Amino acid sequence: MHTIASLGPVRVYNREWTYFRLVWRTAVFGSVIQPLMYLMGIGLGIGELVDGGPAGPDALGGVSYFAFYATALIATTPMFVLGQESLWPTMDGFTWSRAHQAMIATPLSSRDVALGKGLYFGLRGLVAGAGVVLVLACFAETRSWGLIAAIPVGVLTGLSYAMAFAAWVATRDTDNSFSALLRIGIIPMFLFGGAFYPVDQLPPVLEAIARVTPIWHGIELCRGLVLGGLDPATGLLHLLVLLAFVTAGSIAASITFDRRLRP
């Protein structure tokens, strides 16, 4: 009986996967369409203006605005998808379907539930990241082997938010504050995290804040992997920071899930 205790999260993931199979078409479709719209709407339009501006392509260190912005999407898209996925569906397991309670009545533990949710978030992040990469592979400016390596970075970026959000959801009785969290926790990340312009353009205080967010590390690393120009030490640092966020979130979720499920 679970002699290999580490299989517990896989069992939880297995249930989430069965649900995902009911909605995978919409998920995959969305993962391609959404980045495509952002690219067309912002990348091309603003790119025209920026690249043709007084500083020319040098403004972004020799990269076109389209490439600069497009590579950020590999990190921001999983963040958006997992931001949502870690809120309402997690609440469902606690209050509406009570699937999490059902799980802990078996040999599974509350930590298995938290980590199993994490595995599933990983899958959703993978689908989202792969969708963006598929789109970027269609454009000469962003076509590169680095796209493949950037997918897991996007997943880690999304997970940094998802695990923390899931940990927080376990402490909530209602979903009243969820939309607010997306507005204050996700949208500003998108706007100020270095997706649209380098964060050194920000006022110093905001820049300092931006540099400690997961999204900035995720974007920088994705961009570096696809467009080059990132020294390996800095790249490694970005990766470690993301891993630290995911680990901390997972530990927090294991604790809050246990408090919620085993009062």
Add this chain to the structure above:
Amino acid sequence: MLESGYVACRGLCDTPVMDVRPVIMARSLVKRFGDFTAVNGIDVEIVPGEAFGFLGPNGAGKTSTMRMIGCVSPVTDGDLRIFDLDPSTDGREIRGRMGVVPQLDQLDTELTVAENLLIYGRYFDISRRDCRAKADELIEFVQLAEKRDSKVDSLSGGQKRRVSIARSLINDPELLLLDEPTTGLDPQARHVLWDRLYQLKERGATQVITTHFMDEAEQLCDRLVVMDGGEIVAEGSPQGLITEHIRREVLEVRFGYGRNEQQLPALDGVGSRIEVLPDRLLIYDDDGDAALSELHRREIVPESALVRRSSLEDVFLKLTGRTLIE
């Protein structure tokens, strides 16, 4: 369904039931939520093959007790052992050997009946192939074969409850915990469910059942405790509790709302004990008809009179002064 080590002994060595190692043993078991004490020092011992009941009104602490037994709620104080194991350290193993039907269904409503069982079986590390075979057998057992591939969402309350029961049996549990198995079901659905639980008992599974229906406790339990306010107020077999605490029959008389109590002086000496409720008087006697004749002899004419057998409801009323279902 049964761990041979436990039960073989019962048949072979002809030992008295209490000598068998208990499946569940609780001593001065306490559960507190903050300052609030939900379970206040209960002692329980449940032996293999027994159907044991916790009977009590809402808030008595039945679910809190069940959740401690189910190893999903830490014990605040006292001792609890299940299968002779400690829930705080061996929770995983204990949970693997029992089945739980929670008070509120926890089904995956957007998946089919079969998918529910398959996914749940995997939580116990049962192989996919065994899960499939077991699921089909259990779906048959709870009489839902024609609903096998229907979404749980589309089932009636009674059918959902049966899915919960089937799911709880996927690991061939030695011990089955049923928290209010029929609350909210119509009488017909309740009887279907009782029938299934009775079959399970025949097969030898130990069952722990909570309920606030006295008829359910009478139907399903060999032995039960009456719980109120987190404490056990009585213990025994359904019939034993009735003989011990009250007379065999009850004469229920109604004199009209609010006018029952003023009849008491006139009824002095009738029956062995009289309980006053707002809408009726309950006169306990071994012979209800004799009590009724006595009323007629005294020319007391109630609006209505009815003689029935005493039930656990009456025991609860006597012990707590309240009815089970408010």
